[in-house]
Amino acid sequence: MVLLGSLLQRLAALQGYCGQMPRYYGAQIRGGATAIRLSFDIERPSLPHDIPDILVCFDFSQYHEIEDELGLGAKSAVLYDGLVPSHFLLPDTSLPVNFDEISQSITGSPRNKNIVALGTLARMLPLSMDDARAAIDEDGELRVVQRNLPAFLAGVELVDGLSLPVLELSPAADQRPRVLLHGNSAVAEGAVRAGCRAFFGYPITPASEIMQAMEEALGPLGGVYLQAEDEIASAGMVLGASLTGMRALTATSGPGLDLMTEMLGLASAAEIPMVIVDVQRGGPSTGIPSKSEQSDLGHAVCGGHGDAPRAVLAAWDIESCCRLASESVNIAEEFQTPVILLSDQWLGQTVIAVHEDMLKAGPALRQRKRPLGDHQGPYQRYAWSDDGISPMANVGDKGFTYQTSGLTHDEEGRPAFDFQAHQRCHEKRHRKLETLKDRHDLVKVMGAEDSRAGIIAWGSTAQVVIEVMYDLDLQKQVKICLPELLCPLPNKVQEFMDNLDTLLVVELDFSGQFHAYLRSCLELPARTRIYARAGGRPFSRTELAGVLTEFADAG
Amino acid sequence: MQGNSKFTTDLKPVWCRGCGNFGLYAALTRNVFPSLGLEKDKIFVVSGIGCASRIPGYMDTYGLNGLHGRSLAIAQGAKLARPELTVLAVGGDGDFFSIGAGHLPHAVRRNFDITCIMVNNFVYALTKGQTSPTTPSAPPGDSTFLPSRSYPPVNPLLDMLSYSVSTEASFIAQSLSTDIPHLSRILTEAIAHPGFSLVGVLSPCVTFNPPHLFASIKDNASYLVEGEPVKLPETTGRNSWLHDPGDMAHAMALARIPITEMPFLGVLYRGAGPQ
Ligand SMILES: Cc1ncc(C[n+]2csc(CCOP(=O)(O)OP(=O)(O)O)c2C)c(N)n1
Ligand code: SF4
Numbered sequence: 143m144v145l146l147g148s149l150l151q152r153l154a155a156l157q158g159y160c161g162q163m164p165r166y167y168g169a170q171i172r173g174g175a176t177a178i179r180l181s182f183d184i185e186r187p188s189l190p191h192d193i194p195d196i197l198v199c200f201d202f203s204q205y206h207e208i209e210d211e212l213g214l215g216a217k218s219a220v221l222y223d224g225l226v227p228s229h230f231l232l233p234d235t236s237l238p239v240n241f242d243e244i245s246q247s248i249t250g251s252p253r254n255k256n257i258v259a260l261g262t263l264a265r266m267l268p269l270s271m272d273d274a275r276a277a278i279d280e281d282g283e284l285r286v287v288q289r290n291l292p293a294f295l296a297g298v299e300l301v302d303g304l305s306l307p308v309l310e311l312s313p314a315a316d317q318r319p320r321v322l323l324h325g326n327s328a329v330a331e332g333a334v335r336a337g338c339r340a341f342f343g344y345p346i347t348p349a350s351e352i353m354q355a356m357e358e359a360l361g362p363l364g365g366v367y368l369q370a371e372d373e374i375a376s377a378g379m380v381l382g383a384s385l386t387g388m389r390a391l392t393a394t395s396g397p398g399l400d401l402m403t404e405m406l407g408l409a410s411a412a413e414i415p416m417v418i419v420d421v422q423r424g425g426p427s428t429g430i431p432s433k434s435e436q437s438d439l440g441h442a443v444c445g446g447h448g449d450a451p452r453a454v455l456a457a458w459d460i461e462s463c464c465r466l467a468s469e470s471v472n473i474a475e476e477f478q479t480p481v482i483l484l485s486d487q488w489l490g491q492t493v494i495a496v497h498e499d500m501l502k503a504g505p506a507l508r509q510r511k512r513p514l515g516d517h518q519g520p521y522q523r524y525a526w527s528d529d530g531i532s533p534m535a536n537v538g539d540k541g542f543t544y545q546t547s548g549l550t551h552d553e554e555g556r557p558a559f560d561f562q563a564h565q566r567c568h569e570k571r572h573r574k575l576e577t578l579k580d581r582h583d584l585v586k587v588m589g590a591e592d593s594r595a596g597i598i599a600w601g602s603t604a605q606v607v608i609e610v611m612y613d614l615d616l617q618k619q620v621k622i623c624l625p626e627l628l629c630p631l632p633n634k635v636q637e638f639m640d641n642l643d644t645l646l647v648v649e650l651d652f653s654g655q656f657h658a659y660l661r662s663c664l665e666l667p668a669r670t671r672i673y674a675r676a677g678g679r680p681f682s683r684t685e686l687a688g689v690l691t692e693f694a695d696a697g
Numbered sequence: 698m699q700g701n702s703k704f705t706t707d708l709k710p711v712w713c714r715g716c717g718n719f720g721l722y723a724a725l726t727r728n729v730f731p732s733l734g735l736e737k738d739k740i741f742v743v744s745g746i747g748c749a750s751r752i753p754g755y756m757d758t759y760g761l762n763g764l765h766g767r768s769l770a771i772a773q774g775a776k777l778a779r780p781e782l783t784v785l786a787v788g789g790d791g792d793f794f795s796i797g798a799g800h801l802p803h804a805v806r807r808n809f810d811i812t813c814i815m816v817n818n819f820v821y822a823l824t825k826g827q828t829s830p831t832t833p834s835a836p837p838g839d840s841t842f843l844p845s846r847s848y849p850p851v852n853p854l855l856d857m858l859s860y861s862v863s864t865e866a867s868f869i870a871q872s873l874s875t876d877i878p879h880l881s882r883i884l885t886e887a888i889a890h891p892g893f894s895l896v897g898v899l900s901p902c903v904t905f906n907p908p909h910l911f912a913s914i915k916d917n918a919s920y921l922v923e924g925e926p927v928k929l930p931e932t933t934g935r936n937s938w939l940h941d942p943g944d945m946a947h948a949m950a951l952a953r954i955p956i957t958e959m960p961f962l963g964v965l966y967r968g969a970g971p972q
Contacts, residue, residue, distance in 0.1 A: 340778055366777045371803040375770040378763075382743070382774025385761065386782070390774070408764055537741050537759040538779050545706065545754045547762035556708055557754065557762075 143200065146256040147178035148322075148493065149287060150263055155322055155495035156277045157269055158314030160187040164492040164680070166211045167432050175207035182267065185315040187460065187494045189609050192682045194218050195309055196266060198259050200241060202226045211679055219307050221262065223255075237304060244296055254293040257286070261297020267311050271298070321498045325463040325489035326393075328501065329419055330355035332467025333391050335504045338417070339365035340390035342379035344372055344398060347431040348487040349421035352393035366390075373398035377405035377418065384415050387510070387536030389471050393419035396438050397428065399482075403446045406480045408548045410450035410571060413524070413534070415474035415481075415510065419467070422486040422601075424677045434487040435677025436601050437651035442482045443629040443659060451572050453477065454629035455584070456484040458604045460494040464501045466626055469584070472508040477574055478534055484628070488602045488680050510534050513542055520544075522553040526566070530574030578630050585634040589621035594643040595694065596667075598623045598635075598660070603650050606681045610690050613683060619694050631663045644669040646693045648686065652676040704730045704737055706757045717818060717900030717911075718749055720874035721787075726756055728881035733888060735783055742785045743772040745792035747823045749816035749900070752787055766797025769804045769813065776809050783888060787814045790831040791821045794855050798830075805864040808892040808971045814884070815895065816874070817857050818902040819910060826905035830855040833910075833957045857897040858961065862952035865945065867968040868894035871961060873915065875901065879962065891970030899960060914960055921963030927951070930959045942967040 144165065151163050159182045166177040181190035193215035199205055201224035205212075214220065220236035239262075241255035248254075264274055278287045278294070287294050301308065323331070330352050333341075341356035343349075353369070360367045366383060370376040376392045383390040394402065399420045409416040422438045424430030442454045453473050457463040463485060470483040513521060513533035523544040525532040532553075535542030546555040550564045558564070589597075589611060597620055599607045604624040611617055623638040625631060639645065645667045649656040654674040660666060673689045704726040712718045730740065740758035744750035746765035753760025759782075763771050768786040776784045786804075793801055793815045804813065821827040828834065833854050861869045868890040872880040880898065887894035901911035919928040926937045927947075933954065940963070941947060948966040 340774070342774060368773075368777065368807075370770070371799060374767060375773075375800055375803070378767045378770025379774030379777070381763075382771040382776070383778035384774075385741075385759075385771075386775050386779040388778040390778070404764055405767070412761070536779075537775060538739060538782050540736075540738050543738050543757050543759050545708075545756070545758075545760035545762070547754065548764060549762065556706075 155320035158317035175204040257290045257293040258297040261294040265298045265301040320495040324493045326351035327355045328463035329467040332464035336468035336471035338389040340383040340388045342376040346395045349393045373401035377402040385537045391417045396425045407446045407450045409480035411548045413478040419483045421490040439655045452480040456601045468504040475510045476508040523555045530570045582634045584627035586624040589617045595620045596642040597646045599648040610686045642667045647672045650677045715903040717874035724881040729884045740783045743768045745788035747789035749789045769800045784811045790817045790829045794830040805866040812894045818900045820905045822902045859952035861895045866895045867892035869966040870964045871897040
């Protein structure tokens with residue numbers, strides 16, 4: 143199914159269509175039910191709608207395993223193979239199609255059913271057949287279609303043969319080919335672009351693709367890449383590389399973030415730049431590894447013992463995966479601090495067709511503050527300064543030897559055991575992040591500027607909230623705040639709250655961590671509602687349409 | 698003990714008087730670094746947490762007294778990022794054989810040019826005398842070794858040397874912190890070795906070891922000299938052989954002999970660096 147989706151998305155992307163392809167899969171290692179959804183948009187990669195125009199199912203007996211996440215409408219055209227359970231009522235527009243058999247008769251193997259279905263779908267959408275044929279001949283990624291062209295053409299012919307419906311699809315607004323990537327590769331792209339040249343990681347769903355993308359990217363760049371023995375080691379290696387001046391990254395999901403927490407504390411205490419990407423999945427513990435949730439927020443902003451400040455950013459769409467990865471590397475370097483970039487399974491693994499310009503405008507490279515070598519006496523690694531940021535020498539630099547630790551220390555880095563030094567260390571580490579609160583560019587506000595009804599959401603949830611606001615035409619009635627920097631929370635979020643009578647907080651975690659966090663940082667309107675539920679199933683447009691309508695109506 | 702070597706800082710070590718860690722400190726700063734002609738800004742010493750792990754603070758090199766058991770992770774990241782550095786990972790038996798034990802075989806396997814100095818004082822010293830995986834336990838009444846604090850007792854102890862040999866690290870040696878000339882020679886060779894080196898440093902904890910423990914270690918020690926016959930305990934009933942550090946089978950045979958019976962000092966095994 144994933145292959146069919148990828149090929150169809152690619153064919154469409156080469157004709158300029160944008161779109162998203164989220165993946166749905168269960169606990170199986172291989173086999174078992176998997177599904178994808180695919181949206182086609184003539185100008186932007188919009189979220190797929192809840193009710194598909196077309197559903198292709200290769201084995202209907204497995205449909206129930208992921209039915210919950212897919213949805214079917216009375217007008218959906220369903221092409222299915224396999225047994226339909228007796229209690230199941232298919233829409234009238236359904237038709238059994240034996241893709242296996244067609245593939246077998248044409249190519250001698252049932253394995254090319256994907257190619258047959260590709261032809262059928264390409265015709266039903268409909269894509270331009272001339273362009274599709276040309277692309278199949280030219281595009282390397284479509285070589286498998288070229289090799290099985292008769293299967294593809296048989297699929298195309300099924301549409302007329304079976305009188306299948308043909309949809310209406312306008313040509314893309316801009317017909318230049320789109321690039322295809324998922325959030326995990328966008329994160330890797332952003333990190334590399336910001337000068338990250340070292341990656342250490344340990345495989346985990348749904349973050350492993352970042353590791354893979356970094357491996358591919360860093361080899362040709364002469365960077366450093368290593369699969370460590372666990373997440374403690376990955377995070378430790380990041381610190382080791384970072385101390386020598388290299389921009390280093392690791393990526394994981396909740397269980398790995400737990401293990402990285404002691405290194406995060408050391409990075410905070412000893413002021414060592416480090417970036418951890420957490421591609422969230424359902425928790426606690428092993429939870430639901432293959433599905434999204436926003437339940438690592440609490441850990442990200444204050445996980446670990448001993449008051450260890452860090453910066454936390456959250457990506458919410460494909461563009462921000464890339465841009466905020468660059469931003470995270472920059473913030474880590476400039477502020478000599480650990481940074482956690484939160485993503486999630488949905489963002490990480492949904493393949494998006496987008497225009498490459500969208501990924502081009504990254505922030506300029508920010509540098510670590512470096513010592514000038516004009517010091518009298520020993521080099522002071524933690525020299526006191528107004529902004530809390532001290533010049534940091536790289537391990538190996540001539541003339542700047544210093545000794546540091548996770549212990550409370552003096553300006554030289556030497557262990558200190560008195561209250562004054564301890565208080566100062568805390569002050570310094572917290573103070574240096576203060577200026578981040580002025581990063582207004584890292585808070586997006588959209589909708590009706592003067593409205594006194596506001597919605598706040600972060601991460602992939604925000605994407606659905608925004609889509610639904612436009613679906614319902616509520617953009618003149620409510621406004622939305624979408625913080626990309628979650629910690630420290632920019633002042634702009636308080637300003638947003640100051641002009642509200644009512645607030646709606648939407649989040650995909652059971653206990654309402656985001657609301658609790660906002661309350662701990664801000665004054666919220668007296669009339670604040672929370673819509674929070676467990677992850678495992680992403681928010682659908684229909685679900686949030688109900689929530690937003692009710693909120694807007696209540697005024 | 699501090700001397701005026703250019704490799705020391707003016708920070709006064711917190712170690713107890715008579716602590717074996719002073720020996721390691723003297724060996725590194727007075728002998729090893731100078732004799733290798735190293736520049737202090739090209740040395741990075743990463744340690745864990747414990748008494749032994751305090752050492753980076755006292756040496757004027759780049760240094761990090763990091764997290765309990767994690768020195769190797771940080772050391773490997775640094776070495777990969779900046780290969781021209783001389784990287785040392787230092788810690789106690791708790792660091793390398795308990796909390797951080799999972800990191801060790803992987804560091805060996807990668808065979809990066811890092812020298813791992815495991816200071817074995819047979820006890821968790823910094824936390825005031827708890828048993829470590831290397832603590833030789835003994836029945837009540839035996840005053841040489843620490844009484845077992847596990848019920849039922851946990852035995853046998855994790856022998857540093859035999860573990861190191863089982864990993865087939867590319868350089869394996871053991872020395873005493875109280876024999877500074879020997880320790881210096883061993884460490885110099887370990888650092889010069891182009892791959893991963895494991896050096897066990899048997900070291901007295903004057904505060905938490907039973908008084909006879911270290912004396913018995915010294916008394917029973919057998920110094921290995923290349924090309925000369927190996928002194929074996931009588932109980933082995935084997936004929937001796939000429940010591941050849943290139944022979945892994947011999948290293949394994951030595952590693953089978955419990956440290957409580959006869960600690961071997963010298964280079965046990967010297968193999969190839971990274972290919
Ligand atoms: C995660 C963690 N757990 C426990 C400790 C407490 N602790 C500090 S040192 C130490 C053991 C020290 O023993 P060893 O590593 O043998 O070093 P030594 O002090 O004997 O040189 C322990 C348990 C710690 N610092 N961090
Ligand atoms: S407690 Fe033992 S190991 Fe620690 S400093 Fe004192 S003698 Fe040395």
